[in-house]
Amino acid sequence: MQTMPKWADIVLIPVINLLLAFIISGFVILAIGEDPIAAVGLMVEGALGSSYGWGFTLYYATNFIFTGLAVAVAFHAALFNIGGEGQAALGGLGVALVCLMIPWPHWTVALVAASVGATLFGALWAIIPAYLQAKRGSHVVITTIMFNFIAAALLNYVLVNILRPKGTMDPASAKFAEATHLPTISDMLNAVGIPFAARTPANITLIIALLACVAVYYLIWRTKLGYQIRAFGKSQAAAKYAGISSVKIIMVTMAISGGLAGLMAINNVMGEAERLVLNSVEGAGFIGIAVALMGRSHPFGVLLASILFGFLYQGGAELALWTTIPRDLVVVIQALVILFTGALDGMVRAPVERVFLMMRKKEA
């Protein structure tokens, strides 16, 4: 039975959850002897107050859109993909190989090829755990965690022993060729006469991320496969009875999920660093979990949540610059968001449902 109107489920509950997370974050800031109001002011000013700030906020948001969509797609099939971190790292390897191996004439061609490389590598890293779950019954959560560590070791090996140019100590690949450099948002906006701060990392990948949101929406709610994924996620037994192959759904969903996580590498490896460095993902794979939970696994929600986390990331960096609050504050906020929107959802939901039930009884 529907005890709450739809808007309460989609808007009210997430907003209450978020408010709780932010209020507690405020107390944390207070507890370490800083002023939360001033901190928020600094964050807004630093992340949203200038086109320079936006250039970073949107760059981070682009990362989180990909990893958030990756977790969200898996959630629809009731799979919990914690392996976004490793899949994005492998995607970075795919991008680096594509960019370094072939002398690309123009960035447009390189972008298409690198996207394919990133998607394939990310998908590959998710298909193995998917296969093990579908065929051998090992839990995808544990396997994807293990694959994060294996990916870290693998990248360490590849960077130190294979991709590192001779004579350098830094465990990183060579710089990609000039022709593969992606246009930044500021390049594109300045070209049409809109002023936007240069030397900001937000780049054309943002547009790909937005397209990915649309594509995921279309996939999940407008295709037969999406219907099968959702049916499988709601009830495996019913899906099986309806003739949906669980092996196929698990494999395909995880491949899409891993591919999306891998695609993030276009943004950070090709768009920003322009070479592959150690730990290039920097936790974005895990933030995808918070983003997907907050966005209720809907692409539009994921987009909004990604921008919020982009703001937190950039604002947190500004805070670390101007106050004694370390950047790790963002990790705490991230944890609280996951806690309240994910694990403690029932704590908020039950009393809100009770209020709506009371209101309905009065009306009756």
Added chain:
Amino acid sequence: MDYLTLLQILDSTLRLATPLLLACLAGLFSERGGIFDIGLEGKMLAAAFFSAATAAMTGSVWLGLLAGIASSMALSGLHGLASITFRGNQLISGVAINFLASGLTVLIAQSWFQQGGRTPSLIGGGRFEEVTLPFADALRDVPVFGPFYAEVISGHTILVYVALLCVPLSWYILFRTRFGLRLRAVGENPAAVDTAGVSVIGLRFAAVGICGLLCGIAGAYLSTGLGAGFVKEMSAGRGFIALAALIFAKWRPWYALYATLLFGFLQAIALRPDVLESMLQFKIQVQLLDALPYILTVVILAGFVGKAIPPRAGGEPYVKER
């Protein structure tokens, strides 16, 4: 490789296996009670910080241990609240706890000590002393066994021996007491336990509480026994290796000891690549050794080496029938 090198490696095996063993047993109690816990890592990290911070401020490592256990149990309480009381997703709650510990420890460390997210180095009474077992020196001259006893068995901090004692103790509690029987039952079939008139919620909170206690000791050992102070992210994935060991051990205490000793051995040997090279006559990549526990777990999980079957009701919140 000579005997002395072997002894050194076995010695560090035991040192490195201890936090894994404690965390593994912690996970064992929690998961046997039907509560998945991927927050072992976070609880260990929180305990490592609070025990080092308390030991640094009071100069007493025992107060530090208590503070570590208290912080770990507080996080366990949070996990219980989310996954038992409010029937939230246990995996998501665990993920949240990991991040909470990872962020808060650095934030508080910076606020208290201003040393870039670490505690001051612990000296004197702020650390656990190494215990020399009786006759260690007297027996040293006995061939083969003497050095083994003196180097490997003796000369660890008290927490190492506590961890080893926890193995038979856990076995006894789980398999020879009424509480243990009920705990295992609540992880397999909570409805049956409920029908028998025993509180499912109470038992599960007890399981989560024991898990917090053991993770607390594991964390305290990291910063006050193995190391001398807290540094950022010092748990370094040990909670996840413990989780891997737990699956490897098929949720049984004695096997947990063997699994964590194996993983501890892998970590110890990764610290001595020179020994490995001279033994095998070819170069082994350090990265491969780092990844080996995880690869082993994946292989075991996939059922290529026997089947690992988790407690049946694990991960499912219990809803009493109305």
